[in-house]
Amino acid sequence: MTTSHQVAIEAVGLVKKYGATTALAGVDLTVPTGTVLGVLGPNGAGKTTAVRILGTLLQPDAGHATVGGYDVVREAGKVREIIGLTGQYASVDExxxxxxxxxxxxxxxxxxxxQAKERADELLERFELVDAGDRIAKTYSGGMRRRLDLAASLVGHPSILYLDEPTTGLDPHARNGVWETVRDLVLDGTTVLLTTQYLEEADALADSLMVFDKGRVVASGRPAELKAQAGKQSLDVRPAEPAHLERVAAIVTEAVGARPSVDVVNTLVSVPVSDGTSMPVVVRRLDEAGIAVTELSLRLPSLDEVFLALTGHAAEERPADAVLEGAGR
Amino acid sequence: MSTAVIERPKTRPFAWVQQSLTLAWRNIVRIRQNPEALADVTFQPIIFLALFLFVFGGAISQGAGWRGYLPVLLPGLLVQTVVFATMGTGVGLNDDFAKGVFDRFRSLPIARISPLIGAVLGDAVRYSLSIIVLMASGFVLGFRFQNGIGNGLLGMLIVLLFALSMCWIWVWLGLKLKTAQGVQGIAFLVMFPLTFGSNIFVPADTLPGFLQAFVKISPITYLVDTERALMGGGALQKPLLITLAWMVGLVAIFAPLAIRAYRRRT
Known part of the structure; x- marks a missing residue:
């Protein structure tokens, strides 16, 4: 590794404007070496612009950033020696x-x-692409293509990796494969900056999170902190028999003192609570009534709920192919 | 996992030469994997040759027939074919940018100029192919170098070098314009007047006065005259010098513009 900096990526006051549109309106961020920062936000929030600046593909209009201790504008060549870019930021040749x-x-x-051939073989093997290695990339499935993108960014052993929505459009199996790879890289000491629209993905991989909205950072912190910031926990009870829904709802109402929402489709009774004290009461009443439940949980709000609470609007998701269409600009 | 890690080598001087060659190799690999993309430098010249020789040739040559027209037409058509082929360079570059492939190159610690030189060198293969296809078709139909094989081959080399100079216009526009369709649109808008408004198909003195004025300043005219002199015979020095001056001028103006556009393109 080139540097022994404790901070792998640091940006201060990044601003980028495209004509009248402000893509970034002053963004600060810090990623400690060897950690994963998840950047969340809807389409157009400024995530891609921020990463393109940190990847030396774009110069900021104001503010500055260092990657591995090197300035992204003045020492762009040095930065390029230690970074790897994937997906929308930098494509393979189809x-x-x-x-x-x-x-x-x-x-x-x-x-x-x-050496180049050896390194290619090594990466093809690691990403289970040996059989497809000689086919043109255009013919790859979504999961294979994403693995090739990742392999392409790793050829030069980067110590800092930018991952752009690495699992958008992938099936759960392929998604888990990518997640495993990212975890392995982090174990090897790689610093990762990950943008995603999947809150679940950020929750699964990131040490810390930043939420972008309209070119600004609207929240940051550890996943659990962000969840706590969004407020109340919720008590979920799922009866084994759908017929018991109303009786469960009545028990929860009595124990908590508030009327829960009843989700008939998912057979779920859910109510916001301020703490877990009502939980034992609910358990006892259910036991007395002889009602079996398949799920009884006290959970923190989901990151979707967090996003709504922080930005005042839902994180709209765009269709998977639109993500690929927008590449390169 | 192998145990010995292949370390990333240190950057060496003149690395850009090898990087450019690697990227030129990429363009050649792409051609091999997409042979249908070569239609513009293979079938198109043959179709143009057949069209002008057999359909218009009789009328244009005024009684000499297509056999009499071939020695005049072929050197001219050679110029048109290669000039048309240059715009493919701009379209291809634009496509690479749109697909994010150039962002990959720009994110690597390589010389900024390498991807552009690589693209141009790779396309030299396309230009050469179009020259060979057209000349071979001409030979099959009875065309022969009248001024020695050496001069004939020199003519083929000069037209290739002209293409390599002219293609910087399309490299520049390919980087400037948003879409590949835009590049193609502008290219046709320029190429048709430039090649048809010339001495390629008809003698310049049959053209109306205003067109003759245009033909007199067009580099195409002088390149065509150079080719006809080298392959058939006639005055060589003046058209050759003007052609070489145009080549130097085109590179001097459009290569820096292209590099600037490449640096600024985001």
Missing amino acids: DMSGRRNLAMIGRLLGYSRS
Whole structure:
């Protein structure tokens, strides 16, 4: 690794305007070395602009940033030596095979022909792309393509990795595979900046979170802190028999002192609570009434609820293909 | 996982040469994997040759027939074919940008100029192919170098070098304009008047006065005259010098513009 800085990425007051549109209106962020920062926000919140600046693809109109201790504008070349970019920020060549894409990047980084080939083989194996290695990337499935993107960003052993919505449009199996890879990289000491629209993904991978909205950071902190910031917990009870829904609702009303919402479709009774004191009462009453439940939980609000509470509007999701369409600009 | 990690090598001087060659190789690999993308430099020249030779040739040559027209037409058509092929460079670059491939290159610690040189060098293969296809078709139909094989080959080299100079216009526009369709639209708007408003298909003195004035300043005219002189015979020095001056001028103006556009494009 090039530096022993405790802070891998630091940005102060980043501003970027496109004509009358303000993409970033003064963003500060800090990512300690070896940690994962999750950047959340809807389309157009400024996430991509921020990462493009940190990836030296774009210069800020105001503010400054260092990556690995190097200034992203004045020492862009140094920054490029330690970073890896994926997906929307930097694509692979769809008209070449996976193997050739990786070998080409190796050659560009100065590997000899045989080293580049060896490195490509190594990455194809690691990302389970050996069989598809000689097919052109256009023919890859969504999951394979995402793995190739990730492999392409890792050719030069970056110590800092930018991941752009790495699992958008992937099925749960492929998604878990990408998550595992990211966790492995972090274990090896890689610093990761991850943008995502999936709150679940940020919750699963990130050490700390930032929520972007309209070019500003509207909240930041550890996932649990953000959840607590959004307020109340909720008590969920799921009876085994749908027929018991009303009786469960009555028990919860009595124990908590508030009328719960009853979700008939999901067979779920849910009520906001300020603490967990009513939980034992509910358990005892259910037991006395002889009602079996499949789920009884006191949970923190979901990150979707957090986002709504922080920004005053829901995190709209765009269709998966729109994410790919917007690439490169 | 292998145990020995392949370390990223240190940056060396002149690394940009190898980087440019790697990226030129990429363009050639792409051609091999997408042969249908070569239609503009393979079938198109053949169709144009057949069209002008057999359909218009009889009328244009006024009694000499298509056989009499071929020695005049082929050097001219060679220029048109290669000039048309240059716009593919701009379209391809624009496409690379739109797809985010250039962002990958720009995020790597490589020389800024390498992707542009790589694109131009890779396309030299396309230009060469179009030259070879057209000349081979001409030879099949009876065309012969009248001024020696050496001069004939020199003519083919000069038209290739002209293409490599002219393509910087399209590199620049390919980086400036938003979409590949936009590049193609402008390219046709420029290419048709430039190549048809010339001495490629008809003698310049048959054109109306205002068009003759345009033909006299067009670099196409002088390149065509150079080619006809090298492949058939005639005065060479003046058209060759003017052609070389145009080549230097095109590179001197459009290569810096292209590099600037590349740096600024986000």
